[in-house]
Amino acid sequence: MTIAPSAAARAFLDGPHRLLIGGEWVEGEGRGIAVENPARGEIIAEVRAASLDQLDQAVSAARSALHGDWSRLGGRDRGVILDRFADLLEARADLIGEVMTLDNGSPLLSSRMVVQHLAAELFRYYAGWASKIAGESFQPSLTARPTLDIMVATTRDPIGVVGAIVPWNAPPGMMALKMAPALAAGCTLVLKTAELAPLVGELFAQLWIEAGGPAGAFNLIHGHGEDMGAAMAAHPGIDKIAFTGSTAVGRRIVEAATGNLKKVSLELGGKSPVIVFPDADLDAVIPAAAMACYLSTGQQCMAGSRLFLHADIHDRVVEGVATFARTLKVGDGLDPATVLGPMISARQKARVLDYIDIAKAEGATAALDSATFDGPGHFVGPVLLTGVSPGMRIEQEEVFGPVLSAIRFDDEDTMVDAVNGTPYGLSGSVWTRDIARALRVAKRVDSGQVGINIHAAMSAETPFGGNRQSGWGREFGREGLDGYLKTKAISINLGPKP
Template structure:
């Protein structure tokens, strides 16, 4: 029996993946370094698990510091060689080709994201389509990297001379990129596309839990025609490969998405070599529902703000402020919507709610739920693990929470909603409660009153606020956090700026 036959015999939630997916899973996956797929220096490997079943579905090479050294050296050679002299038009053509290849292999990516991460089918399809759009967006941006002209220093002109002063935008150099496990393909493309548009060379470390779609993306990068060494993919654990990448003296910039705790460690280490850092970190996003809100819209909208991707997303709206006049009515709508969500394997397109990423993460989320119960929060839905294979925790809702409770203050990264009420206090008083958090990544306001909506949005200290919806992100909309939610903005023009330096040139004529 072949490895592919063995995989095919596994249940996959009762659904059979496509032959191309089974063949991919059966492949012995390595590291992409300088255009060659290779084993790690020590021969170590990591097993990948389907979180909806708990079964091992693939094995990938696990790199360490020596593999990072090889990858960084390859990226440096590429950056200082022909790649560093490419035009924006050339980079644009390569990115356009890559977008076309992702679209061609959309079905494979669709199943890999489900099997590796556990996400529902509808979300996986959206992620794959979004990856194509994101690469296309930065393919266009590569042609629009421009400098400016400005007035020359007065002291040069004052002595009878003439001068020309202009600026150019140049690639930062060799970039280390570390991505999380919650939306693997999206995160890989969000990091790679602007870096490649700018002309950087990259060492990319996927999350050890979800490397599969990034590995196939690496193959498509080669097929698109990017030169060897421009993109290197080194799987590995954070404490080995990730730490080595951050500490490497020949890396010019680190781009990281993940927890605030790890972000702090990266900042401390990066300070020793003064490399540039951009960080998209944790969140505990507020959702403010005013008494005039459309409850038919807000009920499912607020529910999905929390339970989208099982709450495993940094912009999840998990702190719900609802006016006391509509509290009971809104909670009933949220409870009805969340309680009706069909739970199961993402390969079943009728399922809307998947597992958490791992057994360890499920245990952490369940511990937070028990702490909330013990602290006096009122449980109105969920709150216990599901008795089935995989790492499932159902949608969980707490009311009567207090500002001092961990369930209210700390990021859980799971399907746990906390609700508080507010009265007729003015917007400034309400905003003080809303902003009483170390995080400031996202948020939303729900009301029919246009003035209230914009006045409240202006008072929320977050990098991204939506009105009568939540988490409205797109390729052209900058996204990032205030406070402990990170440094810098991704997506949009601002995402490209993260990978560019500005040089001023003055010539006395």
């Protein structure tokens, strides 16, 4: 089913695609980036990357705003702008969601939800925090100076100019996750879009201007990760890099950031477990386990791609997940019936198919194999593998596609060892009616987030981030704000003690 883009989306695609630097729209001076609709394999727009000189200009504009118009706004006024931005997001959710779908293939309903129920909510949540950032005061114990009356006051100040590098899988949510807490904290930003899905960033830049955001507080550039992302990570004028993406790229960012020892926060890959015990409500488990992996066609960091099933219920859950997955429509995200869109690129499709072949060669069996599709677009249907054991590549490495591995277990201790036996530690879930067992196992799972009878229960208030090679730091919640603040202690000599 082929559905044409709306007139508003078409007009945006056909219009100019530029950078926002210091409050001005400018043409990129770097190489061209052809933007493909992955559902059709068609080029829908072309943007130009920023040059290194334009990166310098964006950083300078952010630095000027940090010490200028943006710094002169109090927390309440920053919050007003962020609230206004959220209003505009909700008002333009249809257009932004449609552009996201055209840009990365995500089903339209999911795209709109990312705008309305993630991006807008994040801006509102951090708008509330902007006026509540405060230090504390106390009297220290100075045994070396017992006769002096000393008071210490702490301040919580913006960390500075932030370089934000976002992925392609959910641009509105990922941009909001960097912008909202950084701006609430009083930082300024240079945000680089993902070269595979850059278009939503331009809509965000438009909204920033409409919301009354000061020039230079938010700057938007396009560019490829290997050159522009690397240049941002190494740039001496950037005080912090906030990155979401693959673990391999995260390592390179850390290496590049050592020049000025800038702060770095990383939300990286995952190989998240879904652990099911025999007493779980299997009618709830089966669709939830399927969608924990297949949502966003598996192109999400928290995907529950390892399904640990107790031997007593292994076969029943495998059959149920396979049956459920067969009902999921794979197709163009503009089709309202679509549940699974395409892979982001031909390269990613080939990578996923290679992993399936490797798994079969290592002894896995496909209980459901709907991987290949004829016609245009980069589609891979839902795949369910059984006979997967700890240590196989499909069990250890992030596939980033709709490939679910079922792993049989009998013993809790052995299962927990296997759960924690990958380099990752991002998300996971435990399914059982026994709350004591649920809490016991959840505490033993080494990841930044664990759900009990729910997978990936994200909210603006709930901290999220990875352990081990899944990242550094936390996003969402109060912890997400802390990553953009620095503490200063001011010691005041009040004179001799009375």
